[in-house]
Amino acid sequence: MLMNTKPNCKSTPWIKDYLRPIIVLITLSTYCTQTFSSNVPDITSEQLNAQYWQSKLGSNKVIDMTSEDIEKFNQQLFATNPHLVDPLSTSEVLTKAELVSKINKISSVPSSARFYADGTKLTEQDFNKYQANLNIEGIAKHNPVKFGLVSKRSALRTFPTLDRVFNKGMDLDLDRFQETAVFPGEAVSILHRSKDGNWLLVQNYNYLAWVQQSDIAIGDKSEIANYLAEKEFLVVTGSKIQTNYLPNHAHLSEVQLDMGVKLPLVSTSEQNDELYGQSTAASYQVKLPTRKPDGSLSIETALIGRTQDVHLGYLAYTPQNIISQGFKFLGERYGWGHDYNARDCTGFIGEIYKTFGILMPRNSGQQGKGKYGTNFRFNKGSTTISKLTVINDMQVGDLIYIPGHVMMYLGEEEGQPTVIHDVKGLAYWTPEGEFYQGTLNAVSVTPLIKLHLNKTTSYVDRIYNIKRLTVDSVEGL
Incomplete structure (x- = not known):
């Protein structure tokens, strides 16, 4: 092949x-x-360019959702979807029962076996070690909640440990203790601390899990709220960028910022013509949350070069921009739960849509089954014809859900619907009648109809929802 x-x-x-x-x-x-x-199959080198698909669209003037529409959309989604929360709305005191319930929600011992990378099966003693670090005995009758901002991209973990564990199949790309990631500038509520003191149980806008305390700056709730409410901000629109190198300020120097990160701009009256020994004329001045040695929050000025892939405010939500943002990840290795300093299928989708200001639940099932947006749902009794009827009428940016996976529609080529997605496996029937099984393990452009999960089941067979996020869907939450 x-x-x-x-x-x-x-x-x-x-x-x-x-x-x-x-x-x-x-x-x-x-x-x-x-x-x-x-x-x-059926993908040419020309189709691996955003411009190829953008050229099929025509005008870029039609905006599907205005900034006001998107703000309303997010407000309604947070009000109705249980998987999205405002971390600053967390109760400032949790009872012991409430806190234990939250810990058990994320840190339960799995029912199936887990293995270390060398093939050693985790024993009851191994899990006892991880459970001991949950610090259940340190929970009081009433537990004050703290708040913070993320100062560095960091992993959210099932247990307070960096140990990597795997399923019986020993796919070393899929660390089963890896949940997702948090990014600089995100707010979190801090619910609990591990026994060794190195981990915090945090809730961000769409996930609850353990994060290394060294990557969280603890601050005053009102200060954090004011930081998030800043009206003038910069949005990272590249797959990854870095703050400028600063020789004597390591905590502000070359900080990685992923797509969708939003940082307030320093107001014009507070800007400096020279900073850190250089002119600021060619850089944006942004407010970056940093962590003091005692763990407390400090908001400092960082510099981001004006040639970096960033945008003042959110991008306009247009088909042209949807395609452009998706292709910025093309070829990036698949990262389960944001592992490998990358992202998985829903992380890929989530980061794209954050550049437009749209926030969504973290996991594919939470997204696909969510009532928000315009949904074209299918069940076990749905026919292939009924699915193809919807597929043939898809719009750029439509999200296609099968169990455990999501894809984004790009367009059609000679009657073949084409998608871009962050995907691990690849399988299809060749024209010679052979069943091909291989690996993508990256953000890839593929046909939709030809893809298979196994010899008898195609992707189309397993589609249970196609979701569209437009102004018409704002009221349909």
Whole structure:
């Protein structure tokens, strides 16, 4: 299926002897051609460019949801969906029963076996060690809740440990203690501390789990609320960017910021023409949450170069921008639960939509089964024809859900609906009648109809919802 190809490069001398007297400097140019090789059926190299799909759209003037629509959408979603919460609305005191219930919700011992990377099966004693660090005995009758801002991208974990564990199949890409990630500038409520003091049980806007305390800055609730309410802000629109390098301020220097991170801008009256030994003319000045040695919050000014992939305020929610944002992740390795400094299928979707200001639940089932948006739902009795009827009428940005996975619709090529998604496996029937099973393990562009989960079950067979987020769906929560 895969072809081994080598570039065919030729040097082209553009300099002619008779031009030498009148040309000051002309360099030799080189052109290279390379045969495209792929294990993905029916996808050409041209289709791996955002511009290819954008050219099929025409105008970029129609905005599906205005900023006011999106704000209303989020407000209604937070009010009606149990998987989205405002962490600052957390009760400031939790009873012992309430806190134990939350810990058990995330840190329960799995019913199936788990294994370390060397194949050793976790024993009861191993789980007892992790459970002991939950610090249940340290829970009081009444437990004050603290609040904080994330100062560094950090993993949210099932248990307060970085130990990696796996299912019986020993797929070392799927760490079963890895849940998701939090990002700089996000607010969290801090519910509990591990026995070793190194971990915090936190609730962000769409997840509850354990995070390393070194990545959270604890602050005053009102200060955090004011920080989040800033009207002038910068949104990261690249897959990843970094703050500027600063030689004497390591905590502000080259801080990674992922797509969708939102940081307030320093007000014009507070800006400095020179800062950290350099001019600020070519940089944005943003308010970055940092953590003092005692763990408390400090809001400091960081610099982000104006050539970085960022945007003043949220991007306009248009088909052109949806495609552009999705392709910025193309080729990034799949990261279960935001592992590998990357993201999985729902992380991929969530980060794209955050650049428009749209927030969604974390897991695919929570998204797919959620009532928000316009939903085209299917059940076990739905026919392939009924699904194809909806598929043939999809719009760019529509989200396609199968159990445990989500894809985003790009467009159609010669009658073949095409999607972009962050996906691990790849399977389909070849024209020769052979069943191909391989690996993508990355953000990939693929056809939809041809993809299979196994020899007898296609992706289309398992589609249970197609979700559309437009202005018409705001009232449909």
